Amino acid sequence: MDRRLDIADSTDWIGTPLAPFQSLENALRCQVCKDFYDTPMITSCSHTFCSLCIRKALTSDGKCPVCRASDQASKLRRNWAVQEIVDAFQAARPAALKIAQEHGSLKEGQEARRKKLKRSIQDTGPEDQEEELSFQFRRTRSQSRRAAAATSSQEVNDVVNGEEEYQPDDGLVPCPICNSRMKEEAVYAHLDRCDGQPSSQGRSTRSRASAATLKPPQRQPYPQQSKATTPPTERLPQLSYSLLKDNALRKKLQELGIASWGPRPLLIRRHTEWVNLYNSNCDSSRPRSKRELLAELETWERTQGGSAPNAGAAPAGVMRKEFDGQAWARSNHDHFEDLIAQARKKRTPTDATKEERTGDQESEKIQGSPDQDIDDEGKPAMINGGRNTTPNGETSGSRDNPYEGNEEALSIIRRKVEEANHGNTTQRSSTEDEDVPMANALLPSEQARAEEMQDSIEPLSAPSRKSPLSPTRKKPMFSVPEEPVEDYETDTQAH
Amino acid sequence: MATSVASKRLFTEYKHLTNDPPQGITAGPVTEDDIFVWEALIEGPEGTPFEGGVFPAELKFPKDYPLAPPTMKFTCDMWHPNVYPNGNVCISILHAPGDDPNHYEHASERWSPIQSVEKILISVMSMLAEPNDESPANIDAAKMWRERRGEYERRVRENVRRGLGL
Amino acid sequence: MSDQSSINLPQIFVILLVGFLLYRWFFISSDAAGSRQSRQNGARLNPAQVEQLSQMFPQLDRRQLMWELQRNGGPPPSFQPQLPPLSSTSTGARPGAAAVKPKPSHPDLITRYNLSSKVGSSAATEALPAGASAGANTGKKPAWSQNKNERQQLLQRRREEMILAARRKMEERDRAGAGGTA
Numbered sequence: 001m002d003r004r005l006d007i008a009d010s011t012d013w014i015g016t017p018l019a020p021f022q023s024l025e026n027a028l029r030c031q032v033c034k035d036f037y038d039t040p041m042i043t044s045c046s047h048t049f050c051s052l053c054i055r056k057a058l059t060s061d062g063k064c065p066v067c068r069a070s071d072q073a074s075k076l077r078r079n080w081a082v083q084e085i086v087d088a089f090q091a092a093r094p095a096a097l098k099i100a101q102e103h104g105s106l107k108e109g110q111e112a113r114r115k116k117l118k119r120s121i122q123d124t125g126p127e128d129q130e131e132e133l134s135f136q137f138r139r140t141r142s143q144s145r146r147a148a149a150a151t152s153s154q155e156v157n158d159v160v161n162g163e164e165e166y167q168p169d170d171g172l173v174p175c176p177i178c179n180s181r182m183k184e185e186a187v188y189a190h191l192d193r194c195d196g197q198p199s200s201q202g203r204s205t206r207s208r209a210s211a212a213t214l215k216p217p218q219r220q221p222y223p224q225q226s227k228a229t230t231p232p233t234e235r236l237p238q239l240s241y242s243l244l245k246d247n248a249l250r251k252k253l254q255e256l257g258i259a260s261w262g263p264r265p266l267l268i269r270r271h272t273e274w275v276n277l278y279n280s281n282c283d284s285s286r287p288r289s290k291r292e293l294l295a296e297l298e299t300w301e302r303t304q305g306g307s308a309p310n311a312g313a314a315p316a317g318v319m320r321k322e323f324d325g326q327a328w329a330r331s332n333h334d335h336f337e338d339l340i341a342q343a344r345k346k347r348t349p350t351d352a353t354k355e356e357r358t359g360d361q362e363s364e365k366i367q368g369s370p371d372q373d374i375d376d377e378g379k380p381a382m383i384n385g386g387r388n389t390t391p392n393g394e395t396s397g398s399r400d401n402p403y404e405g406n407e408e409a410l411s412i413i414r415r416k417v418e419e420a421n422h423g424n425t426t427q428r429s430s431t432e433d434e435d436v437p438m439a440n441a442l443l444p445s446e447q448a449r450a451e452e453m454q455d456s457i458e459p460l461s462a463p464s465r466k467s468p469l470s471p472t473r474k475k476p477m478f479s480v481p482e483e484p485v486e487d488y489e490t491d492t493q494a495h
Numbered sequence: 496m497a498t499s500v501a502s503k504r505l506f507t508e509y510k511h512l513t514n515d516p517p518q519g520i521t522a523g524p525v526t527e528d529d530i531f532v533w534e535a536l537i538e539g540p541e542g543t544p545f546e547g548g549v550f551p552a553e554l555k556f557p558k559d560y561p562l563a564p565p566t567m568k569f570t571c572d573m574w575h576p577n578v579y580p581n582g583n584v585c586i587s588i589l590h591a592p593g594d595d596p597n598h599y600e601h602a603s604e605r606w607s608p609i610q611s612v613e614k615i616l617i618s619v620m621s622m623l624a625e626p627n628d629e630s631p632a633n634i635d636a637a638k639m640w641r642e643r644r645g646e647y648e649r650r651v652r653e654n655v656r657r658g659l660g661l
Numbered sequence: 662m663s664d665q666s667s668i669n670l671p672q673i674f675v676i677l678l679v680g681f682l683l684y685r686w687f688f689i690s691s692d693a694a695g696s697r698q699s700r701q702n703g704a705r706l707n708p709a710q711v712e713q714l715s716q717m718f719p720q721l722d723r724r725q726l727m728w729e730l731q732r733n734g735g736p737p738p739s740f741q742p743q744l745p746p747l748s749s750t751s752t753g754a755r756p757g758a759a760a761v762k763p764k765p766s767h768p769d770l771i772t773r774y775n776l777s778s779k780v781g782s783s784a785a786t787e788a789l790p791a792g793a794s795a796g797a798n799t800g801k802k803p804a805w806s807q808n809k810n811e812r813q814q815l816l817q818r819r820r821e822e823m824i825l826a827a828r829r830k831m832e833e834r835d836r837a838g839a840g841g842t843a
Contacts, residue, residue, distance in 0.1 A: 009511050010511070011510065011511050011513075014515055031609040034611070035503070035504070299499055510805055527812070527813060547834065549823055551773075572767055657769055658770055659831055660771030661831060
């Protein structure tokens with residue numbers, strides 16, 4: 001939660017003397033995630049996005065989000081220049097923003113100072129300025145996710161030459177002692193005889209010199225890749241899922257070390273997500289460990305994957321611990337509204353018996369109760385679990401529950417519950433044709449009205465009352481599911 | 496709650512819209528505990544019967560936002576050819592290129608991950624000014640708009656005033 | 662002797678089995694002990710019920726449903742927990758199918774945001790634009806706050822201001838119109 005609070009945005013510049021920086025910053029942000037470019041990739045149509053963003057977009061519809069030209073993930077190329085610009089800007093940003101805001105709050109319109117400030121930011125200005133910059137830089141670096149992996153980076157930053165990190169080929173890793181680059185598997189053998197001398201065959205002296213003289217903050221290397229986080233070398237191929245059988249697919253997932261439960265569509269989505277995560281990590285100049293990626297996948301699982309509310313649309317997802325009930329309820333809100341509206345409509349007094357009849361038959365069909373007609377109209381409408389025996393809403397219970405007399409509504413809802421119990425997602429098939437776009441009908445302010453309706457409707461709905469309220473009816477409705485009961489208290493509190 | 500890509504982006508957009516709101520638009524999450532449901536207020540564009548009105552709408556974002564578009568629903572009386580009687584807004588920017596309920600919209604006007612809440616709301620504003628006659632969501636309103644413009648405008652103005660409690 | 666000390670295969674198996682059972686026993690018993698409290702409720706308050714109810718009444722949150730369930734000691738007699746006032750975003754009461762003529766089905770903004778007090782008093786109408794213009798004067802000072810609650814309030818205020826401003830404008834226009842015709 002707290003992490004959200006310091007989300008930087010281009011609007012931070014508004015109101016400061018550096019307002020034009022807003023457009024500069026906007027240009028350095030990915031149009032998909034609206035964040036600074038993270039491992040920018042350029043498409044064949046020359047648009048740049050974060051690696052992960054464009055990969056996800058391409059897997060979802062295969063088109064460039066900006067110009068909608070078809071493209072493929074395999075055609076993406078890294079855009080190192082943008083990466084460096086973004087890094088430099090991000091490093092300079094806090095300091096610049098701070099100065100700009102202070103300046104703005106102090107006094108308006110000291111043009112000279114502002115110019116000086118601008119210059120100092122753009123081309124590594126005076127000494128003190130520079131110091132502040134790098135200080136700021138370190139602060140934010142350590143806040144940032146990437147550096148969080150190794151907080152010791154600051155010391156390392158000062159010692160190690162960073163050029164290596166910008167090697168486009170991920171196949172090589174630097175020796176932690178001498179920094180010479182070699183194949184991953186060769187590192188251990190090399191370590192045994194490494195003398196610790198910085199390798200002469202390292203980067204060209206030119207780039208080294210330039211790095212030293214320019215010394216923009218981001219040129220300082222990212223934390224050394226520990227052995228655990230050696231950059232993955234090979235990108236994962238996309239699978240042609242249609243050719244794979246379920247079991248083969250499951251096996252593939254297992255081979256990749258990711259969860260392999262769930263129905264086939266979920267498997268496919270999970271695999272796609274993983275491939276995107278993994279490949280974008282391959283693109284990155286500071287790859288994360290597989291464990292971090294797995295954690296990311298877990299997040300995905302919780303928000304969009306199998307554990308997500310509307311993923312399976314099945315109680316399977318519903319019963320999971322991380323299930324987001326509110327979202328689920330919300331996503332089905334309209335549906336429920338429709339159902340309720342239909343139920344209401346059926347028992348509106350203005351609808352004559354004819355309609356009532358069809359409605360009754362319908363609900364009876366569903367409940368499988370013997371065909372009864374409305375001839376037992378006069379029957380006292382009692383029931384409702386024996387809780388409220390007076391029909392006309394005088395008991396306290398009926399004030400709370402204006403719908404209890406409304407068997408129509410209840411029967412539909414019950415059916416829904418039934419379906420939920422059986423994991424059936426095709427609801428309201430029989431009532432579909434009556435689907436009128438109506439807003440929800442349940443409002444406490446309408447309780448009086450509801451009661452009045454209830455009175456008038458009581459006799460009509462009598463016949464359908466028997467079956468649903470018999471004990472045999474009740475049981476399956478709230479039968480305990482197969483899954484173990486989870487601790488809901490704590491679960492919802494966490495929300 | 497894990498901060499997913501979607502919620503982070505929504506938060507960024509929220510901040511952006513707060514600090515730099517377009518003319519006549521106020522939008523933000525109903526509560527920050529659930530960043531996936533927003534409420535927006537849109538001013539009626541000037542020079543239209545909607546002028547002077549303020550129209551509340553609810554935006555619901557999918558979990559894979561911005562890959563998929565949000566849905567938008569006016570929570571006031573809205574008599575407009577492109578707004579369903581229940582308030583749902585039918586506008587091309589809210590449709591992904593894949594699903595094309597009407598088969599008429601140009602792909603360029605469709606949802607794309609680079610779109611944003613701001614752009615949606617601005618599009619809706621311009622939709623208020625210029626209904627799209629080709630894809631009526633509310634047939635009656637479309638008919639009225641086409642054939643009895645005076646009545647249409649009167650009715651819209653009435654809604655505007657009622658919305659403001661007058 | 663050596664025969665005795667060395668462990669043969671079945672023994673290993675038995676030990677493993679016993680170990681596993683022990684582990685399991687501990688695990689389960691501790692689990693049970695830990696959640697005994699909740700399990701007592703759980704008998705009546707099982708997630709399936711909550712789930713079903715929350716599906717049926719999406720406008721209610723889970724806590725309320727659980728409370729309802731608990732209070733009624735089981736599935737509520739009529740699946741109709743006491744409805745709280747619907748949140749401002751949900752649609753208002755649509756009259757039943759009987760309503761052929763379109764009626765105001767949504768509460769107007771003034772009622773929805775409880776602005777009636779601010780609309781009436783002229784003092785408020787004077788104060789508000791002053792505040793608004795003051796906000797504008799401070800040079801488009803970003804309305805963002807680091808504090809979540811403050812942010813929420815700011816947003817709320819901006820909404821209210823927008824509505825009130827529109828209402829004022831409309832009233833002025835009315836007055837002007839009335840003056841023009843009169």
